[in-house]
Amino acid sequence: MEDLQKLESEIVAAITACEDLAKLEDLRVAEIGKKGRVSLMMRELGKMSPDEKKEFGPKFNKLKTVLVDAIADRKAALELDALNARLQSERIDITLPSRPAPEGSIHPITQVMDEVTEIFTEIGFSVAEGPEIEEDFYNFTALNIPEEHPARQMHDTFYLPEDEDGKRKVLRTHTSPVQIRTMMAGPPPYRIIAPGRTYRCDSDATHTPMFHQVEALVIDKNIHMGHLKWCIEEFCRKFFELDDVKIRFRPSYFPFTEPSAEVDIGCAFKDGEILIGEGDDWLEIMGCGMVNARVLENVNLDPNEYQGFAFGMGLDRIAMLKWGIPDLRDFFAADLRWLKHYGFAALDIPSLSTQNKTTGSK
Ligand code: 2U9
Secondary structure, X not given: OHHHHHHHHHHHHHHHHOOOHHHHHHHHHHHHOOOOHHHHHHHHHHHOXXXXXXXXXXXXXXXXXXXXXXXXXXXXXXXXXXXXXXXXXOOOOOOOOOOOOOOOOEOHHHHHHHHHHHXXXXXXXXXXXXXXXXXXXXHOHHHOOOOOOHHHHHOOOXXXXXOOOOOEEEEOOOOHHHHHHHHHHOOOOEEEEEEEEEEOOOOEOOEOOEEEEEEEEEEEOOOOHHHHHHHHHHHHHHHOOOOOOOEEEEEEEEOOEEEEEEEEEEEEEEOOEEEEOOOOEEEEEEEEEEEOHHHHHHOOOOOOOOEEEEEEXXXXXXXXXXXXXXXXXXXXXXXXXXXXXXXXXXXXXXXXXXXXXXXXXX
């Protein structure tokens, strides 16, 4: 009897000291499993006299019950410990952002290019592209800027070294060669915009050697200046998000358009700021005109049959105007603080899509 009591305390102590589930199972098999120590002892009951059976039977049963319960309790405690350890190791901080914090931003020039593209594609233009290293013919001659023409000097061209044929390619000084290539590639009508990088050997507070332009070209039968005027007004309304814009056409000169004009937008210069759509001041935003008949002839179109208009603007300049960015040179300084301040979130969509919905990132 004393032995049974001792055995019970000994096994319960071993169970309580057991530190992992596998060892606990080993212990269970060794003590109360089919061939376990206690089970084998219980088998001895069969050999006992009825009186002994009466005495030891309940004691063995109690021993077994105590051990089964002790193992079950220990097992539950170890399982709970294991669960807690797992929860601790897989802990999720639900206060963290759901995805890694966004890094980087869309450059204002990319944003302005996307917005301009959206406005023009919405009214039926397609986007055309061409090489930045251009042949003299496409950049100048076809556009009615012959050799020795003073306009060539105006463009401050970057020339590449002469190639095998003695020809000097240029970094395109405007995106106009894209329209020449488009017209030479297939028949009219054309309704295209050509956004992209352009280069002029010029550098000061308002000029960088590389800058961005978007030009538009429409050629069809019976196209006149009224179409040009509507297009430009519509663009300004959408781009500056104004219902009512004041636009002024000032006569000007470009070799590739005749007549030519510069376009001013109504604004107010107030405390060093430019407020578009307010006040009585004017600010030049683009150049335009009816495509010069000579340019049409250069691409084998009959000017009596086809006419059209074109306009061009500096994207860097209109980005500065729209968001009040003061210095052009900062656009290309790769200053992270500047980019963080003026950049757009990657999922910001052009302003046309966001009008009356969200305010964008600014
Ligand atoms: C073809 C025929 C005509 C494109 C035009 C302008 C007027 C113009 C300047 C704006 C600011 C260049 O970036 S800027 O310095 N552009 O004023 N561009 S008309 O005329 C064309 C183009 C292609 C075949």
